[in-house]
Structures are given as C-alpha cells and as structure tokens.
Amino acid sequence: MNRNVRRQFASSIWLGVMYLLTVLALIPLGLVLWFTVSKGLPSVLHPEFFTNSFRPFGIPGGGIAHAIVGTAILVGLASLMAIPIGILGGVYVAEYAVDPWASWVRLASDVLVGTPSIAIGLFAYALVVVPVHHFSGIAGSIALAILMLPIVIRTTEGAVALIPNGLRESGLALGLPRWRVSLQLILPTAAPGVITGALLAVARASGETAPLLFTSLGNTLFKVDPTQAMQALPLTIYQYALLPYKSLQDQAWGAALVLVVMVLGINLLSRWVLRRQIRLAGQL
Amino acid sequence: MRAVLGAGDTKLKVEQLSFYYGKNQALKDVSFEIPERRITAIIGPSGCGKSTLLRVFNRMYDLIPSARAGGKVLLDGEDVVTTRKLLELRQKVGMVFQRPSPFPMSIRDNVAFAPRLLGWSSSRVKEVVRQSLERAALWDEVNDRLEAPATSLSGGQQQRLAIARCLAVSPEVILMDEPCSALDPVATLKIEDLMAELMRDYTIVIVTHNMQQAARVSDYTAFMLMNPEGRYGELIEFAPTANLFNQPQDQRTEAYITGRFG
Ligand SMILES: Nc1ncnc2c1ncn2[C@@H]1O[C@H](COP(=O)(O)OP(=O)(O)OP(=O)(O)O)[C@@H](O)[C@H]1O
Ligand SMILES: [Mg+2]
Numbered sequence: 001m002n003r004n005v006r007r008q009f010a011s012s013i014w015l016g017v018m019y020l021l022t023v024l025a026l027i028p029l030g031l032v033l034w035f036t037v038s039k040g041l042p043s044v045l046h047p048e049f050f051t052n053s054f055r056p057f058g059i060p061g062g063g064i065a066h067a068i069v070g071t072a073i074l075v076g077l078a079s080l081m082a083i084p085i086g087i088l089g090g091v092y093v094a095e096y097a098v099d100p101w102a103s104w105v106r107l108a109s110d111v112l113v114g115t116p117s118i119a120i121g122l123f124a125y126a127l128v129v130v131p132v133h134h135f136s137g138i139a140g141s142i143a144l145a146i147l148m149l150p151i152v153i154r155t156t157e158g159a160v161a162l163i164p165n166g167l168r169e170s171g172l173a174l175g176l177p178r179w180r181v182s183l184q185l186i187l188p189t190a191a192p193g194v195i196t197g198a199l200l201a202v203a204r205a206s207g208e209t210a211p212l213l214f215t216s217l218g219n220t221l222f223k224v225d226p227t228q229a230m231q232a233l234p235l236t237i238y239q240y241a242l243l244p245y246k247s248l249q250d251q252a253w254g255a256a257l258v259l260v261v262m263v264l265g266i267n268l269l270s271r272w273v274l275r276r277q278i279r280l281a282g283q284l
Numbered sequence: 285m286r287a288v289l290g291a292g293d294t295k296l297k298v299e300q301l302s303f304y305y306g307k308n309q310a311l312k313d314v315s316f317e318i319p320e321r322r323i324t325a326i327i328g329p330s331g332c333g334k335s336t337l338l339r340v341f342n343r344m345y346d347l348i349p350s351a352r353a354g355g356k357v358l359l360d361g362e363d364v365v366t367t368r369k370l371l372e373l374r375q376k377v378g379m380v381f382q383r384p385s386p387f388p389m390s391i392r393d394n395v396a397f398a399p400r401l402l403g404w405s406s407s408r409v410k411e412v413v414r415q416s417l418e419r420a421a422l423w424d425e426v427n428d429r430l431e432a433p434a435t436s437l438s439g440g441q442q443q444r445l446a447i448a449r450c451l452a453v454s455p456e457v458i459l460m461d462e463p464c465s466a467l468d469p470v471a472t473l474k475i476e477d478l479m480a481e482l483m484r485d486y487t488i489v490i491v492t493h494n495m496q497q498a499a500r501v502s503d504y505t506a507f508m509l510m511n512p513e514g515r516y517g518e519l520i521e522f523a524p525t526a527n528l529f530n531q532p533q534d535q536r537t538e539a540y541i542t543g544r545f546g
Contacts (some may be wrong), residue, residue: 098349166385168447173342174398174453184401189388261362280388283435 003117036257043254049248053262054220054231057245064255066222070231074137074216075205077226082200086149089189090156090194095168106157109150116278120146121211137226140216147211155197156200192277199270203263209234214239233259295487296341297322301355301365303336303460305348309516310336313355316506316522323488325502325525327495329540331476332510333517334491338459341489343370344376353525359457378455382462384442386434387449391417391426394445395452396432402453412452421449421478440471444478453483458482464497476501495541499529507537 043049051062089109093102124143129135148254163186171181212218216230218239233255239251296318303311308533311333313488318324326334336345341364342429345351357364359377367373395413402414413430414534417423422444428436434445443463450458460479464472471494491497521528521537531540 036325164383164385166383167387169344169347169379170381170385170387171348171397173344173374173379173381173519174449175371175373176398177371179371180401181396185397284439 008035025228033149033260036253036260039253040255040257043250044257048256049251057243057248060247062247062251064251064258065071067131067231067233067236067255067259069224070137070216070219070235071097071206071224071233073203073226074141074144074212074232077138077141077206078148079198079202081141081145082148082201083152084236086152086201087156087194087198088152089149090197091160092186094157094160095154095178095186100146105153109153110236111152112150116210117143117208118145118213121213121215124211125214128219133216135215135229137216137223137228137230140212140230140232141226143211144205144208148205151190151201151204153196155200156190156194159193159197159277160186162193162277163189164281189280190277192273192280194279196270196274199266199273203270204267206266207234207259207263209238214237233262257278292536293320295359296364296489297356297358298337299336299356299358301340302351303333303340303345303349303354304352305307308351309514309529311460312514312516312518313509314517314519316519318487318489319504320487321485322503323483323501324506325342326489326491326508326518327498327540328520329510330493330515332508334508336517337462337508338379338461338489338491340365341457341459342374342379343367344379346370363469365467365529371476374455376455377457377459378450378453379459379461380443380446380450380463380504382465384439384446386437386442386445389430389434391428391434391437391445395448398449398453404455406498417445417480419451420444421474421481422448431457440467440474443467443471443475447475447478447482455486455488457487459490462491462493467492472497476480488495505529507532507534507540509536509540 049063054068055062128139171185216234219231236255240248295316301314401410505525505528
C-alpha cells in the first residue's frame with residue numbers, strides 16, 4: 001500500500017518534470033512567433049507593403065514587393081534545378097542501394113547537408129559570380145539549389161524505401177525493365193513523400209540568407225531578370241534590420257512575419273501530404 | 285485429386301540446380317521435370333527452399349546481389365539461369381505472390397499497367413483488360429467499377445486481380461508462392477477453381493504449405509526437405525500427386541504427409 005503511494009507519487013513527479021520541460025522547449029518558439037507577429041503586424045497591415053518596393057528613409061509607403069518576387073524567382077529557379085535532379089538521385093540511391101556509386105551519392109548528399117550554407121554561397125560566388133564579374137539571381141538560385149539538393153535526395157530516398165518490396169517485385173515479375181518499375185510504379189506510389197521533401201527543401205531555401213549574400217546580393221529595385229542582382233526576403237530582413245531607421249527596421253519585422261507565415265504554411269502543407277502518404281502505404 | 289491425363293510435354297526441365305545466398309547453399313542438385321499445362325505443387329517444411337526454387341524459374345533472385353544459381357532450368361529448351369532475355373523470360377513466366385500487392389491505381393490500370401508500358405495499342409490494351417479479368421474470374425464482380433481503386437477490393441479479389449495482371453502479358457507459366465495463405469476458405473476455394481480453369485492454357489507451379497490444397501489442386505507434387513547436415517534444401521520425391529500421397533516412395537515423404545514432422 002505504502003509502496004503503491006510512493007510509486008504513484010514518483011510517477012506524478014516525473015510527469016510534472018516532463019510537462020515542465022515540454023513547456024520550456026516551447027517557450028523559444030512562442031517568443032519568436034510573438035515577437036515576429038507583434039512587431040511585424042503594423043507593417044503588414046498596410047497594403048502598399050506588398051505592392052511597393054524599397055523607398056529611402058523618410059519617404060513613406062515603402063514595401064517588400066521586390067523581395068517577395070525576388071524570393072519567388074530565386075526559389076523557383078532553384079527548385080527547377082534541384083527537385084528533378086534530387087528526385088532522380090533519391091530514387092537511384094534507394095532503388096540501387098547496393099551499387100557502389102549509390103553509396104557515393106549518399107555520402108556526398110550527407111556531406112552537403114552538413115555543409116554551412118555560407119560555404120555553399122561562397123562556392124556559388126566562385127563558380128558563377130567571379131567568372132562573369134557581377135552578382136545575379138542565377139548565382140543565388142544555384143547556391144539555393146545546392147542547398148536543396150541533398151534534402152530532396154534524402155527525403156525521396158526515405159519515401160521510396162517506405163514502399164513495400166512486394167510492389168517492386170510484382171512490377172518486375174511482369175517483365176518490366178527495372179528503371180521503368182522504379183520511375184513509373186515506385187516513384188508515383190512514393191509521390192506524396194517525395195512532394196513532402198520538395199516542399200521542405202523549398203521552405204528551407206526560402207529562409208536562407210547566407211547563400212544569397214554574395215551571389216544574389218540584393219537589390220533596392222524591383223527586378224524580374226535573374227541575370228541581375230535580386231532582392232529576397234531574408235536579405236531584406238538582414239539589411240533593413242541593420243539600418244538605424246525605425247521605419248526600415250519595422251519593415252524588416254514585417255518581412256520576417258511574411259517569411260515565417262510562408263514557411264509555416266509550406267511546412268503544414270508538407271505534413272498534410274505526408275500523412276496521406278502514410279495512409280496510402282498502409283493499404284498496399 | 286485429379287487423374288493424370290497422360291504425361292504431357294515438359295515445360296520446365298530442372299537439371300542439377302544448386303543455389304547460393306552468398307556462402308549459404310539453399311538448394312542442392314534439384315532435378316525434375318515440370319509438365320506443360322498441368323499444376324505442379326511444391327511442398328515441404330518452412331525454410332526448405334520452396335520459394336527459392338520458384339524464384340529461379342523467373343530469375344526473381346537477380347534482385348539479391350549475392351544470390352547465385354548453378355545448374356540448368358530449361359524452359360522450352362532454353363536455359364533460364366543463363367538467359368540474357370530477362371524481360372521476355374519474366375513475361376513468359378509470370379508470378380503471383382503471397383501478398384497481392386495491388387498497384388495504387390484503379391482496377392483497370394492495374395491490369396493495363398504492363399501492357400501500356402509495353403507499348404500495346406489502346407484497343408489491344410482494352411481487349412486484354414477485359415480478357416484477363418474474365419479469365420481471372422473477376423470480371424463479373426468488377427466490370428461496373430473498373431475505375432475504383434484496387435485497394436478497395438477484398439483480399440481474395442485482390443489476389444485474383446494479381447492473377448489478371450499477370451495474365452495480361454500472356455505468360456505461359458504461372459508461378460504461385462502461397463497464393464492463398466492470407467485468404468479465407470471461400471476465397472481460397474475460388475482461387476483453386478480458377479487454377480483448375482487456367483490449367484487448360486497455362487503451366488502452373490504452386491508452392492503451398494497446405495497439403496490438402498496440394499492434394500486437391502495439383503497433378504504432380506514435389507516434396508522438398510532441408511538436408512540436416514548440409515543445411516541446404518533438396519528434392520526428396522517428385523511424382524504424380526496421387527502416387528506421392530498414396531504410395532510415397534521415401535520414408536521422409538511419408539513422415540511429412542502423415543504429419544509426423546514439418
Ligand atoms: N534473401 C535471402 N538472403 C539470404 N538467405 C535467404 C534469402 N531468402 C531466403 N534465404 C534462406 O534460404 C533458405 C530457403 O528459404 P526459402 O524462402 O526458399 O524457404 P521456403 O521453403 O520458401 O520457406 P517458407 O515455407 O517459410 O516460405 C532459408 O534458409 C532462408 O533463410
Ligand atoms: Mg516461401
């Protein structure tokens with residue numbers, strides 16, 4: 001009896017500790033959201049914030065349209081490069097796991113995942129900016145693509161590995177070539193998981209500043225031509241926040257809020273897609 | 285047990301077949317002849333190499349890097365083990381697995397999948413879908429919902445769909461690895477009836493744990509056993525099913541079918 005009471009007491013203490021730790025872990029997240037929302041909301045509530053571009057300090061009505069469009073173009077171009085290559089790479093690594101070449105690809109993408117994004121930016125600078133002597137959106141998107149590639153490869157690999165082997169064998173037993181089974185049966189089955197990975201990579205690339213610092217550089221003007229220097233949301237935050245003007249600092253918070261909402265939206269979408277994948281895999 | 289209607293031609297001639305997973309020998313010196321347009325059952329205790337043997341016939345073992353086969357399996361005189369026409373072989377020798385593994389698409393697309401990838405004309409694909417579903421005794425149950433997802437079918441229907449999918453590429457041999465072990469008795473009976481139907485046009489080889497099933501459906505039976513010293517599977521006896529069950533030539537066969545071990 002006594003021992004029972006003691007055991008219950010101990011267990012409720014532990015439960016309390018776990019609750020406390022969970023709350024502690026959630027505090028930073030809550031603070032980030034709170035600060036971003038409370039500080040960013042005033043800027044965001046002006047419609048011109050989304051339609052206008054940079055205006056110098058003192059001139060009202062400045063906005064981040066150039067940064068939003070810039071991010072869309074930079075990340076869009078990066079996705080066009082990284083997602084198809086990453087998906088093919090991921091399918092290859094998963095389906096031909098025993099090839100020695102596949103383990104090299106896996107190693108390379110592991111190394112790439114761990115590479116600091118500033119180093120990736122430096123690499124793109126040396127590769128693209130230095131030879132042509134000017135900054136460009138293309139250089140920025142190449143840096144972002146390199147950042148995205150390993151994420152897409154690894155999540156695709158994971159999604160493909162989730163597909164039961166029976167499906168693969170059933171396809172092969174019909175006399176279909178291995179690559180067709182991989183690309184036309186296994187990959188479509190793994191599609192939700194693959195899309196999840198692509199979305200996560202997009203979210204990650206949208207929020208990165210370092211790869212853009214000396215590639216896309218930033219621009220105060222509204223540009224849609226990726227051969228020129230281009231603004232992006234994280235660059236806006238980084239640049240404006242360092243300026244001594246309150247109105248531009250407020251805009252930096254506004255840009256941060258836009259970015260956080262965007263990334264959160266993409267992440268939620270990817271989770272929803274992933275849940276569908278898991279449900280589907282259970283039926284096979 | 286059906287009476288054996290005269291000895292047919294040999295479809296698959298297994299000669300001195302050995303098989304290795306890396307260093308482990310899984311089969312040793314298996315030799316027998318599988319007759320055309322008959323049902324041949326392979327029985328034996330778990331782990332004796334039944335699935336391994338079956339997977340040699342369509343070279344499914346190619347997926348396992350360390351796997352290696354020695355000896356010969358002649359399909360209409362051509363050696364399966366060394367053939368370079370792997371895709372043709374697998375079209376000719378279809379396989380139905382324990383799990384039906386419906387493709388995540390409609391019932392129609394499941395059957396049409398391979399024919400389409402093989403580049404057949406759409407009218408031919410349409411014809412083949414209908415024919416295959418009819419032959420697999422599934423058409424009457426699904427013809428009004430061909431667009432429904434295959435995963436919405438019952439287990440037994442899914443297994444008949446797997447058979448239809450396999451029939452769609454016009455195989456000559458159908459390999460079945462415990463096709464009924466996940467099905468209830470009614471669904472099992474349907475598959476067994478279907479096999480008896482299919483036997484007119486196809487050579488069927490079935491691995492089964494269920495001796496009654498082997499006795500019910502097959503014309504010939506191969507009994508395999510794991511060699512206790514060598515840890516490899518070997519063929520103990522191969523005979524017309526009636527003979528094997530009524531007058532087994534080997535003591536070990538008799539012990540197994542009377543339930544004394546295995
Ligand atoms: N992929 C593999 N790699 C290594 N060894 C394997 C592999 N598949 C099977 N084996 C081994 O080969 C032997 C024969 O296995 P097999 O699956 O052919 O037996 P089985 O008669 O079909 O058994 P069951 O009735 O349980 O299905 C077993 O010892 C097994 O452990
Ligand atoms: Mg088996």
